[in-house]
Amino acid sequence: MPVIKKLWAKNKYAIFFLSPWFVGVMVFGAIPMLVSLYLSFTNYDLIQNRTWVGTANYAEMFLDDARYKKAVMVTLKYVFFGVPLVLAFSLSVALLLNRGIRGLSVYRAVYYIPSLLGGSVAIAILWRQVFGRDGLFNQVLAVFGIEGTSWISNPSYALYTLIALKVWQFGSPMVIFLAGLRQIPRDVYESSSIDGAGKIQQFFTITLPLLTPIIFFNMVMQMINAFQAFTQAYVIGGGSGGPLDSILFYTLYLYQKAFQEFQMGYASAMAWMLLAIIAVCTAVLFLTAKKWVYYES
Amino acid sequence: MRANRWWLLVAVVLVITTFLSACGGKGGETASEAKTDGQSDNNAQNQSGRTENLVEIRFPWWGNVERHERYNALLDMFEKHHPHIRVIREPLSFNDYWDRMATQTAGGNPPDVLMFTRGQLSEYVSRGAVLALDEFIANGVIDMSDYSETARNIGNYQGTIYMVTIGMSAPATFVNVDLLNRKGIPLPKYEMTWDEFTDYLYEIAPQLGETEDGRKIYPLSDPTSSEAPISAFMRQRGYELFTDDGKSLGFGKEDLYEWFSYWQRLREDGIIPPADIWAEEGGLDWEQGPIATNRIAMEFGRASNNLINLQQVVEDNIDLIRIPTDPSRIKYGEIIMGANMGISAHSKHPEAVAQLINFWLNDLEFNKLYNNDHGITGNERLLKEWDLPPTTREVADHLQDVLATIKPQKQRPPGQTAFFNQLSRSHEEISFGVKSIEQAVEDVFREAEKILK
Numbered sequence: 001m002p003v004i005k006k007l008w009a010k011n012k013y014a015i016f017f018l019s020p021w022f023v024g025v026m027v028f029g030a031i032p033m034l035v036s037l038y039l040s041f042t043n044y045d046l047i048q049n050r051t052w053v054g055t056a057n058y059a060e061m062f063l064d065d066a067r068y069k070k071a072v073m074v075t076l077k078y079v080f081f082g083v084p085l086v087l088a089f090s091l092s093v094a095l096l097l098n099r100g101i102r103g104l105s106v107y108r109a110v111y112y113i114p115s116l117l118g119g120s121v122a123i124a125i126l127w128r129q130v131f132g133r134d135g136l137f138n139q140v141l142a143v144f145g146i147e148g149t150s151w152i153s154n155p156s157y158a159l160y161t162l163i164a165l166k167v168w169q170f171g172s173p174m175v176i177f178l179a180g181l182r183q184i185p186r187d188v189y190e191s192s193s194i195d196g197a198g199k200i201q202q203f204f205t206i207t208l209p210l211l212t213p214i215i216f217f218n219m220v221m222q223m224i225n226a227f228q229a230f231t232q233a234y235v236i237g238g239g240s241g242g243p244l245d246s247i248l249f250y251t252l253y254l255y256q257k258a259f260q261e262f263q264m265g266y267a268s269a270m271a272w273m274l275l276a277i278i279a280v281c282t283a284v285l286f287l288t289a290k291k292w293v294y295y296e297s
Numbered sequence: 298m299r300a301n302r303w304w305l306l307v308a309v310v311l312v313i314t315t316f317l318s319a320c321g322g323k324g325g326e327t328a329s330e331a332k333t334d335g336q337s338d339n340n341a342q343n344q345s346g347r348t349e350n351l352v353e354i355r356f357p358w359w360g361n362v363e364r365h366e367r368y369n370a371l372l373d374m375f376e377k378h379h380p381h382i383r384v385i386r387e388p389l390s391f392n393d394y395w396d397r398m399a400t401q402t403a404g405g406n407p408p409d410v411l412m413f414t415r416g417q418l419s420e421y422v423s424r425g426a427v428l429a430l431d432e433f434i435a436n437g438v439i440d441m442s443d444y445s446e447t448a449r450n451i452g453n454y455q456g457t458i459y460m461v462t463i464g465m466s467a468p469a470t471f472v473n474v475d476l477l478n479r480k481g482i483p484l485p486k487y488e489m490t491w492d493e494f495t496d497y498l499y500e501i502a503p504q505l506g507e508t509e510d511g512r513k514i515y516p517l518s519d520p521t522s523s524e525a526p527i528s529a530f531m532r533q534r535g536y537e538l539f540t541d542d543g544k545s546l547g548f549g550k551e552d553l554y555e556w557f558s559y560w561q562r563l564r565e566d567g568i569i570p571p572a573d574i575w576a577e578e579g580g581l582d583w584e585q586g587p588i589a590t591n592r593i594a595m596e597f598g599r600a601s602n603n604l605i606n607l608q609q610v611v612e613d614n615i616d617l618i619r620i621p622t623d624p625s626r627i628k629y630g631e632i633i634m635g636a637n638m639g640i641s642a643h644s645k646h647p648e649a650v651a652q653l654i655n656f657w658l659n660d661l662e663f664n665k666l667y668n669n670d671h672g673i674t675g676n677e678r679l680l681k682e683w684d685l686p687p688t689t690r691e692v693a694d695h696l697q698d699v700l701a702t703i704k705p706q707k708q709r710p711p712g713q714t715a716f717f718n719q720l721s722r723s724h725e726e727i728s729f730g731v732k733s734i735e736q737a738v739e740d741v742f743r744e745a746e747k748i749l750k
Contacts, residue, residue: 150577260715
């Protein structure tokens, strides 16, 4: 025990300061997660029943649930269309802003605002209005003589309105790209233009490779967030998953199972499955990163 | 100077952003923050000095602003009559109400006063969350002497009464009388057979023309296979939706096929709006809904008590007619719906809640203010004493008519929410043309087997 006494004496203030955070993480984070793991092997119905069913929930998810497959497809589509679009868009705007426009800090703040608001219920309601049959989007189309349908209640288009909402929140990765662009030293550009490199060449041979760590970071963060999207789908689809389940995001389906169909055990299994999916995708990204991410050090 | 002005602008933007960031953050947190803020505000409002012998009961409800104000006035009236009871009020939106009910019940912290519609009774009773009321009724704490047998048994589940009705309604077809008159179309009869009804629809379809902003007017709404219309249809064939033990469906695949085919035919012939139009406009309601915007001339199978609130926001005169009858089988099939009130099994003050319920069921002044919000009161003495406004009188008469002509109905078994979700999904899939009717029927039956076992 003298070891422990020594550790304590040396670190007691650190432990005091960390303990509130630690208690918070345990009580509101780690322990609920472990309980949820336990529940995923039961048929907990949120009110009473809690009997062990082993892997029955997981089996049902993969073998017997058509809506589950739909939810996974919808979410994957959202992630694989949405994330690259956001990255491309935010990088483009960052490049534009990096030219030294006056009032850069104002533009940066203004473009960042959607990222702050975007996850809110109010914006989702607004979005539903904008893309409805008589919404702003169709009114703009009408100026060009195009007659728009109701985008949010059309099963073929509803998901794209949500992807548009995601791209609208480009401010957050944009700010990070901007910071990354600023870090690239000027002299590299200068010496390359002395050697006769054009703007486009400079972009592909200097900017992009030096930005790859930032691109990688943004990609991972955006992907993890996209897998967990909920509020927008809930509000825009009215909680139902939209027309023909076209915006039945994974988390939305989880929510329905847990709170509307009283199948919390199944929903817990879904939650841990989502964790597994995100972990696998992230691991794949990290593994491939070695090939294309260039760290200066 | 210039630099200073820029800094000022930046500062202003950042300040606004900081304020607005309170609206953002992760969506789930925002929603739940808003909910708990609302609740704590209400608790703060209702603090007063008296604490001796004071019994507090929690009463959440769903509704819109108008209902919140009305309920606050009603509960003030109740508290005046019962000074030792204080009601902690928790107004919520419809979806939030059920989220919170489920979570709080799971967390062992349910409210004292429970308000349910037909759908949730079995879910919560079968999980032990609701107190049986037979004793209270028997010894008169909850006085139901002025209620008919049918009305008293609305909240009867497997032989015990768990809930009492605070308002009943029956599905009806809402007819926009003024619209029909404007187009010079004869009005439908109050009671028609299915054949007469269908013929009438096809007759008026070409005469309806367009709304003011050039959109086609359809004769009828799409009922999306919600419970009331499909129950009526099946009950006329002698089937309840579920068997007595709640373990399987009470009707056969051919019956469901007939139901889906009927509406698909109407859709193909332009009698009811096509899928994409209904997906958007059918989801809106009240002053934005298809009856108000004159998109449809009649709305099928809607709860009759909705007429009271609908008529207040719609200028056109709307009347109720009965669901089409089937004289060759069982003539009338409607079920009684509405809102019910009960006591939580975990409540510490069940007698206080019982007194609230009793007051709700029997006091004339209270009911005049309540104005049959969730449906017509089942208290026949009150209905005689009370001089109802004309729309309410129409709804009450329709309800009495239905009560007098229908067979007794069964309670929904637990697990049925998932079943009705599947029904409406299959209905949607047929209407969008992604599944054939046979496939949809198979889906429904397969899902029912999974859910109801």
